[in-house]
Amino acid sequence: MTIEIIDVQVPAAWDDDSEGARRLRMLVDVRNAVVVDGWGGDESHAFSYREAWAQWQSQVGESDDLRTVALLDGVPAGRGYASRGLLEGTTIAEVDVMVLPSARRRGVGAALADDLVARMRERGATTFQAWVDHHPEPGPTMPSPTGFGEIPAASAQVALLQRYGFELEQIERASELRLAAAVPALAAHRADAEAHAAPRYRVETWEGRAPAERVASLAALHARMSTDAPSAGVEHEAEGWDAERLERYETSQLDGGRTLLRAVAVEASTGEVVAFTTLAGQGVAEPWYQHDTLVHGEHRGHRLGMAVKVANLLALAERDPGGVVRTWNAEENRPMLSVNEALGFETICQGGVWQRKESAA
Ligand SMILES: CC(C)(COP(=O)(O)OP(=O)(O)OC[C@H]1O[C@@H](n2cnc3c(N)ncnc32)[C@H](O)[C@@H]1OP(=O)(O)O)[C@@H](O)C(=O)NCCC(=O)NCCS
Known part of the structure; x- marks a missing residue:
């Protein structure tokens, strides 16, 4: 042998x-x-x-x-x-x-x-x-x-x-969310989240690359993922993100034949992106993967996490009403898990x- x-x-x-x-x-x-x-x-x-x-x-x-x-x-x-x-x-x-x-x-x-x-x-x-x-x-x-x-x-x-x-x-x-089962409750989640977020914040969604006017603040927010998400004793270093790195991330998805769906919350007074979430998938009949979700530390407590997630799921439901979404979250990340549990995500496996x-x- x-x-x-x-x-x-x-x-x-x-x-x-x-x-x-x-x-x-x-x-x-x-x-x-x-x-x-x-x-x-x-x-x-x-x-x-x-x-x-x-x-x-x-x-x-x-x-x-x-x-x-x-x-x-x-x-x-x-x-x-x-x-x-x-x-x-x-x-x-x-x-x-x-x-x-x-x-x-x-x-x-x-x-x-x-x-x-x-x-x-x-x-x-x-x-x-x-x-x-x-x-x-x-x-x-x-x-x-x-x-x-x-x-x-x-x-x-x-x-x-x-x-x-x-x-x-x-x-x-x-964990995994089945859109067909989740959709009936999404409108109520959206109304509740928007009632807390408006008029200070508004939610935008798009498919594919970020519009030019959103690139700088979205890239800056991506960097915070490496410092703000719970990492326990897992060694890591803060990531630097700029427009090129954001573009490379988008290319890694789009060149792979994936559709990229984004929802962001924009602070009306500054025009800055202060929360974002991302879904990526090959299309109908294939699973969708939840990529990063983050609310800027100074803008937490306004249900922006729920607002962006629900907006992106509703955008996805228009394209793929029977879609399945998968996500991985730290077990100690109670704020994110609470949003996901309310939306209907169910545990399928543990990651070590x-x-x-x-x-x-
Ligand atoms: C984990 C995995 C990679 C092991 O591959 P493998 O080729 O069977 O491993 P090896 O034959 O080289 O075994 C190396 C050592 O791992 C341990 N080990 C591997 N499989 C084991 C088992 N079923 N039970 C107990 N010990 C085991 C033993 O210490 C073994 O040494 P030994 O044979 O001298 O006792 C394989 O089971 C796998 O692909 N699992 C699914 C994918 C995965 O989870 N990958 C991440 C692994 S960290």
Whole structure:
């Protein structure tokens, strides 16, 4: 039995006959097979080649990434991913390994992890982090050190992470909203939120790129996501956002074939964006993903979180009345969870945020 690890670079295209595009598709196939298996066969958790390609492209210059495929006796058996920030957090590396169910317990996961950790260490990483979906399973549980949430303790993932010295830092709740069931209550939520927000704030929605007059304040607000969202003991550095970074984010979604829906709250007296929320998805019959939501610290307490979320969901309902929206939130993020619970989001899985800190050499 031989395990060979090959690198996958960002190819110029995802759909041609080049070796690079072939490797991208091989990696995405492995990733999708593992994720769909983890979700009990639910294929809506798969990503398209194009989505992956656009995401990879957008990270060039922003992060130093390693993408690998493990071949077990010449056949794809696992995939590795590691990413170290280039703009901030340059000593922090995210790592993720996935092994096909048919190839487990043969050292593939450890081989992928050893390779990623060693190479990221060489590039200066001293903190390693992993974001892992922990699907419900019977048996003992492990509580979050934050005091909020717990995960199944007896899984292969937990065993592998602990073997590598990772510690659980935080638990996220993955939850899902079914629009058809939620829509009847949305009008009442909107009326209530707007009654609190008006006339000081007004809500705007759009599809695609931000209008020019909203770019500067929206970019500034994006930066606050890295400092204002609860991060427990998870090491991170404040992100700097400008118009170009906002544009790169938009490109990463639009070039992947996704539709981007935004709702913002604008302070009428200044014209500044003070709250925003984002939905991204491939379109009807595909899931929608809730990306960042944030209300500026000086503008909290006016139900702007609910106002922007409900406006975006109503905009989505016009396009995809049967849509499903997925979101991940820290279990200790009570303000955000309260909004989501009121809207009708229901828990589908727990996400563990794991970390291993090494002292700098
Ligand atoms: C976690 C995962 C990557 C392990 O892959 P794998 O190829 O089976 O792992 P390995 O064979 O290299 O095992 C390495 C070590 O992890 C631990 N381990 C892995 N699977 C285990 C299991 N089912 N039970 C107990 N320990 C396990 C053991 O310590 C093992 O070493 P050992 O075989 O010498 O006892 C795989 O189960 C997987 O892809 N799961 C779903 C995706 C995922 O959650 N990825 C994130 C993982 S952090």
